[in-house]
Amino acid sequence: MRPVFYVSDGTGITTETIGHSVLAQFQGVQYHAHRIPFVDSREKARQTADIIRQHQEQAGHRAVVFTSLVDAEAHELLAETGALMMDVLTPFASPLELELGVVRKPRVGGAHAMVDYKAYEDRINATHFSLTHDDGKDFDYNEADLILVGVSRSGKTPTCLYMAIHYGVKAANYPLTPDDLEGESLPKALLPHRSKLFGLTIDPGRLQQIRQERRPNSRYATLEQCRREVAAAEALFRTVNLPHLSTTHTSIEEIASKILAQLGIDKHLF
């Protein structure tokens, strides 16, 4: 098992994100990843180097170290372990310096340490909005940026919360009840908000597994019931021409990105 480290003087989020994406291109390679954030002193760099050495010895493999350490000596302390060093920010700095005509000033703690009060407040407010407009708790959708529509446990809540926390999007969700599914038109509460709606659907077999975990052996969790609800929901999406996608084989990140792209909501990650 190849030891992999994400070492950062900040949260390590950028470092882990890029390292994970790079490694995903090498299918079949077995590795064990360790995140070591907040390495913001030489002493901590020395401790980190010791940990890397231990894992190299145990694994009998050279480690791969993704790092965004700003301090050159701290970086050198890690390089002395003999690990393969992958500096995730430096390759982009020089061409940008040339292009922008500005010398970069890297800061220990990095991009995730900065707080923009306005952006922070947007995220907090959006999170509270999504919580109070979750699962049909509140049908006042005037402030909503978007409303996810789907049967119970089709993935609406985590998707809404992800979009709220990450993008500061006020994402509400509306659970389609068996009553809603009998009609051939959208539930009344949704009619004034046509342009904000997006449907989620899911494979009935997968839905059955999820419901079975929540309410074992209930009618709600039977395959029969799941099939009926999903078929009715999909028919409704088609009848009223609602954009929709299936959450079955899709990560939360991808569902969120697709919804925002399709509804034309241009919010940024930070």
Place this chain on the structure above:
Amino acid sequence: MRPVFYVSDGTGITTETIGHSVLAQFQGVQYHAHRIPFVDSREKARQTADIIRQHQEQAGHRAVVFTSLVDAEAHELLAETGALMMDVLTPFASPLELELGVVRKPRVGGAHAMVDYKAYEDRINATHFSLTHDDGKDFDYNEADLILVGVSRSGKTPTCLYMAIHYGVKAANYPLTPDDLEGESLPKALLPHRSKLFGLTIDPGRLQQIRQERRPNSRYATLEQCRREVAAAEALFRTVNLPHLSTTHTSIEEIASKILAQLGIDKHLF
């Protein structure tokens, strides 16, 4: 204003994360960023190139394009705009190919398109756990990985939800009520879970702003009340020797990373 593009054949999350971190090193540079995800065909690459050209003309500046496009011809179509191209994955691929002795197989859609059912379920379950154990709704903390403790509106809920959605961590939170703050010991419900506790605090002036937005002109939102609660909460954290940090100048990402690091919870981002 310099036009910046994050162009990806997948969600664009990796591309935007790295681009944002690189640009954060160039303080004072004004730019306008556009995310263009799911560029998974030549046709879409051509449309994207047109958009880049338009923005270059309008801005009178060469664009900076961060990209992780796998398809070489699609990449070339963008490069023909004359923009500064920053390929965020390629610089790391060759040294890794040499080290691992494996040729990489990049896939359109990238790292965020993959669904690992187990990891996905962990995140969904943790999100539901955090929702049902939010704000004192349920004091059964046996399954919790950690419990955040703090006064109302100190930032517990968004932090818990972030950790749940991202890391699959079962994060509960306990709101310190004025009653709890009169005593000099931990509330009873928390005593059996000493090692899972982490305190959050906040600047009283900032807390007052946040509460004022929620419940304008209430006693709850007076500076006096905020000062008293925060002082009592911080005294309690010191008395019982609870690790804690302030959310005032800290991003959700950084709070979450610090808590996980301090409690020794080694969960990964994906």
